[in-house]
Amino acid sequence: MNNSATSFVSAVALALAVALGSGVPARAELNVDITQGFVEPLPVAITDFYAETLEESKTGKDLAGVISADLERSGLFRPIDHGAFIQDAASLRKGPRFSDWRLINAQALIQGSVEMQPDGRLRVNFRLWDVFAEQQMTGLAYFTTPSNWRRVAHIVADVIYKRLTGEDGYFDTRLVYVAESGPQNRRVKRLGIMDQDGENHRFLTAGNELVLTPRFSPTTQEITYLSYIGEIPRVYLFNLNTGQQEVLGDFPGMTFAPRFSPDGNKVIMSLADDGNSEIFTMDLRTRGVKRLTSHPAIDTSPSYSPDGRRIAFNSDRGGSQQLYVMDSDGGNVRRISFNQGRYATPVWSPRGDLVAFTRMSNGEFYIGVMRPDGSGERMLTKGFLVEGPTWAPNGRVLSYFRQTPADSRGRVTSKVYTIDLTGFNERELATPIDASDPAWSPLIP
Amino acid sequence: MRFKLLTLFAAALLVAACETSPEETAAVDTSGVVEQPAAQPVSPGGPTPGSQEDLLLNVGDRVFFAFDRSDLNSDSRATLEKLASWMTTYQNVTITIEGHCDERGTREYNLALGERRSDAARDYLVALGVDGGRVTTISYGKERPAVLGSNEDAWAQNRRDVFVVN
Structure with a gap:
């Protein structure tokens, strides 16, 4: 390596x-065995x-x-x-x-x-x-x-x-996240963005409406996220260059859990209709919509493999919340999580070799990784509430958020952390106020 | 003042309950049609008929769910039957059902679960004869807990549907 x-x-x-x-550069040389x-x-x-x-x-x-x-x-x-x-x-x-x-x-x-x-x-x-x-x-x-x-x-x-x-770096990157303030029952949430070291921080939205789960485009200076503008939860695009927000599509029910496809041409998301959540894609050029799942269970949190050929997602079709993988046309669905507890938020590594997830078991939350076939599962960190892993573009470092249980006055704190794929080097990423839902950018072009 | 009013309402409800025989109640349950209006303006200065406060006092503005479930229990169904009757009385009222979850789940799954919960209540109202066009749903997932706290008590109260008069 x-x-x-x-x-x-x-x-x-x-x-x-x-x-x-x-002289010629020597090859048997200094390197870090990672x-x-x-x-x-x-x-x-x-x-x-x-x-x-x-x-x-x-x-x-x-x-x-x-x-x-x-x-x-x-x-x-x-x-x-x-x-x-x-x-x-x-x-x-x-x-x-x-x-x-x-x-x-x-x-x-x-x-x-x-x-x-x-x-x-x-x-x-x-x-x-x-x-x-x-x-x-x-x-x-x-x-x-x-x-x-x-x-x-x-x-x-x-x-x-x-x-x-021997591995690509990840320092010339940014994170978009949700900045939080106020009590839990009236939490104010704003989109925030910062360099991966916390510098150049700025807020993208004013906090007038609830915003959740921002994710970077792999190819453009755009973010897709969920906003409750007008008290209607829908998936939006935010253009970082112009500051403009645009609703994605006009669906009868709530759209949520958006992510870009690896080529940046599509957004994959959930649409809830008559209480049932299914996974759809929308082509950003033609605005054509394609339905990928058709099941009375909850189907959400889709994430493409980096080659765009498969999709990991979250479903309770087996009776409890578990991880599944399907082909990009919706076929060949198979469950990949089998250990104790419930599994959520699968996120495919940019290298393609692992899927990161949130696991809930015995009253604790874990961030873990497994191979896309479900093998090699291991936990990186745990806590009262850790959730929502996101990968640095080199597939070596992950970020997620950690929320404390409420104190005697009902207050919680929520902070973004980074951790090495080995489970070592867990660190808080300092933010001006509370933070959740981090999403790592690709290397800045 | 407010306390006095509540006492007055409680008394009025008690009287109403006494006037209904058990047999009649059973008939109401099986038919799904409640003939007696659940709410009547009792005294000057009471809640505006068909208002949120009226709903809160005479129906109850929420139902609760078990962990990771969206099925309605018998208490929830009883509340929704009262709500259906109340909405029959106040035909111009439209409501929003907010679906909520506790904090012991992940954000996106909880949005789906909250949607399922709000829709379960809506489906039951429609089955009881309420025009579906009068009932909209919205899921807040775990974003808007009713009770602050990280304990079973708080979580049980946060796994809920809330009925909001538009």
């Missing part, structure tokens, strides 16, 4: 093919990005800070305290003294520089060094508007993550 190619160079990135050192359950975080030295002016220096320090925080939060890396650094920034410009970095046990060294261009753009470059092999592992430069420095930091962190783990 460590032989990652360097084909991640995007149009905005310029590969610094010229390494300072000489196939094990618990990983000892790799010690890395992330130096402040060098700059000539005071203002650029601040940006250089901020860039290193965001990269450092991203890598640390993954649980796979341990950034070394800057106070331990021996080699100073000025001399590092001329090349790393690897012995200095080995002394503080840095396995990898990240250096960079920031320079304002005559055209007003910011030039950011960085190099990733394997300290023990004394090799440059990668080096790239980016040109961007100065206000966009945070995204560049996330992109750099993604490159480093991929180079060292």
Whole structure:
């Protein structure tokens, strides 16, 4: 898993093919083995990005800070305290003294520089060094508007993550979620959006109507979600560029539980008619509607496999709430959850190899994963109420929300968490107010 | 003032109950048609006939469900029979049935379950002769608990249909 190619160079990135050192890059090199359950975080030295002016220096320090925080939060890396650094920034410009970095046990060294261009753009470059092999592992430069420095930091962190783990990064992403306030019986819910590290937070709706279960489009800057506008629960689209909301279709009953198809061309959702919930798709281009289930039981929470050929969903057709998989035309329905308890909210991994879910058993809620055939089931976390897993685009990290039981005054708190697929590195994702229903974006195009 | 009114109503209901013989009650149950109006304006200053307050006092504005169930028990059916009769009296009234769930389920499934609960009550009203066009349903899933708290008591009270006069 460590032989990652360097084909991640995007149009905005310029590969610094010229390494300072000489020789062919070694292949038996530094990498993080992330196939094990618990990983000892790799010690890395992330130096402040060098700059000539005071203002650029601040940006250089901020860039290193965001990269450092991203890598640390993954649980796979341990950034070394800057106070331990021996080699100073000025001399590092001329090349790393690897012995200095080995002394503080840095396995990898990240250096960079920031320079304002005559055209007003910011030039950011960085190099990733394997300290023990004394090799440059990668080096790239980016040109961007100065206000966009945070995204560049996330992109750099993604490159480093991929180079060292062999897996795609997930730092240049956002989460949409439901921000909550007020007592449970009059809870105010608003759509909120933020970078995956909680920065650049903003609210998308004002809280005048109940909103639930937002989900990102895989291809466009759109979100599909449930809103009670006019006290009619319906599935809507929210355009992040224009801020416009649009109801999807005109159905006789409630539409809910929406998700995009992997190609972004369809929304799959439930429609409740005469009390019975069935699964439908709507083609966003033709607005054509297709019914996929036909059963007196509850059929809801559909989620496509990444190849679009299968759909996982939630049904109580067997007598209790369980997970099922069907072909994308609605045929070949089979149950995949068989352990004790009730199962809900199946969400197919972007890698296709796993389905994440919520399980309820003996008064507790669990977030777990299983293979799409139902085998290999394992729980990642549990609590009084944990619900609604969503995958980071690399299929390695999940997010979900955790609600506490009501206290003596009837108050609850609800927070969004992230957790590694191994079940380790569970962390709260700080939000301005209470939070639920997180949904991870794809990598920002 | 409000307390006095309630007492007055309770007394009036008691009298009404005494006037109905057990046999007559049984006949009402089997036929599904209630001839005696369930509610009469009792005194000046009482609830407006056909209002939400009237419904609350003389019918009851909610029925309850078992965990993860949407079938109506005998108490629920009795309440809905009173509601059907009340709606027969007040022919211009339309209502919304809100279906609700406790917090011990997942959000989307509970939206479906709340829909099922509201529809179960609506179906029964229609079977009792209420015009379906007068009854709309909406599910709030677990989003609008009636009682705050994370215990069996609160959950039992939150698994409900609520009848709202439009």
